[in-house]
Amino acid sequence: MTKTVEFYFDLGSPATYLAYTQLPKICAETGSELIYIPMLLGGVFKATGNASPAMIPAKGRYMFQDLDRYAKRYGVPLKFNPHFPINTLMLMRAVTGIQLRQPERFQAFIDCLFTALWVDGRSMDEPQTVAAVLSEHGFDPQEVLALTNDESVKAVLKENTETAVKRGVFGAPSMFVGNQLFFGQDRLDFVEEALRQI
Template sequence: MKVEFFFDVGSPASYLAWTQLPKICAAKGAELVFRPMLLGAIFQATGNASPAAVPVKGRHSGIDLGRFAKRYGVPLVMNPHFPVNTLQLMRAVTGVQMHQPERFEHLLKTLFDALWIDALNLNEPALIGRTLIRAGFSIDEILALANSPDVKAQLRSTTDEALERGVFGAPTCFVGDQMFFGQDRLDFVEEALA
């Protein structure tokens, strides 16, 4: 059994799911397959939008996310710079996954922590650079990966696959052909693995 985890680091719900899915998969003996996609392209293609685009929904969504963070026992700070343009970040994530897989989880932790614990403005390239350097990454290597044609093509391909499979937001998990949208449905993911 495996859980395919379609995500974007700019999604606080993806962050919360990321804090829980490894434990869920380990407990069920399932493989967790990370599928980085570009949420902005998903929104554009489906006509969907972030809950933050509707002020009253955005406020309530933030409250619910805080409730889940408390339930999970993980920190969460709603980033005042949200939404973040994640094109370069998700290219970097895809590139590291493809070419430096041993560093993939470290990069995910670095970016999720920067966005959803430290609430950094990762719309600023200089701040992205400082964040990555502090985490031990080479900016030149990350930029080369993010700008590599094969990496760009892979991110586009995964995003297109997500759309073809009915994904409209992040996170979205698949167990076989069953789709589960949102970090608030991880109990259904667990049930599907049982």
């Protein structure tokens, strides 16, 4: 039986960035496959009545302090993006398009976008900034832009988001091991535990 972690993610979540830095290692150590499923966090929030913790000032301040603690524990860079919150509709369509049409470049694609957002603090809801980041990493901005306008790509992202909500997802990151849902990068130890019990 193949052990899998289904990773529902949106680039605009700093907690998702931290989970993304750790999940490949957890999967490698447990002999599991990591399945990336792009979704639109704004769509999930709308469907579930949820909102970003950052919308509550005291909670937002705490959240970013806590994420910084985890980044130090994991030994990974994390910079609060001054442009947060980011509208990720275009980015998540691009991610979905690359996953569908150029799967061999998918990892490099999300690597450069996560880094731009949560290490370099770039304004990734500005098309010219996105184009610059893509060019710097060997991607053709026009080709990627075309993917974001592709109706079949839009449909897959919408379907992923609807499926996430049906499965009980209310935020990001959300991970499934079998039918067990784990929410938040601070639940990765439970993800690992579940994988080791299979």
